[in-house]
Amino acid sequence: QLRLVESGGGTVEVGGSLTLSCTASGRAPATNWYRQTPGNERDFVAGIIGNSGTNYADSMKGRLSISREDPTNTVYLQMNNPQPEDSATYYCNAETWTEGNYKNYWGQGTHVTVSS
Secondary structure (H helix, E strand, O other): OOOEEEEOOEEEEOOOEEEEEEEEOOOOOEEEEEEEOOOOOOEEEEEEEOOOEEEEOOOOOOOEEEEEEHHHOEEEEEEEOOOHHHOEEEEEEEEEEEOOEEEEEEOOOEEEEEEO
16 A cells, blocks of 8 residues: 655746655555546646656646656656646556556645646
8 A cells, every 4th residue: 555645736826836746655666647626537747657757748748847756755746837727636646566456546636726
């Protein structure tokens, strides 16, 4: 069982920057960020496999940077030039494959508000 804790959410102005953190209780081969607004589905934002395999949502590509810090099992998401439509609750997601058993974990989320 992995426990995921997100932090770094808050209010950021358009054109600024924000860094979100996801600290896990253990190692996860794949870690992702999703976001969700009320009444909508939870959408993929970014993901990292290992320490260097990254993937970004097309709508946000170029404004995001995801990285992993192994010693602390922490994954960071840097968001540059945030826009009002980026306001959402951002969730950390971890995927593990242990002895052929796939498991998916979620954090409680951290809210981001982009203001102008």
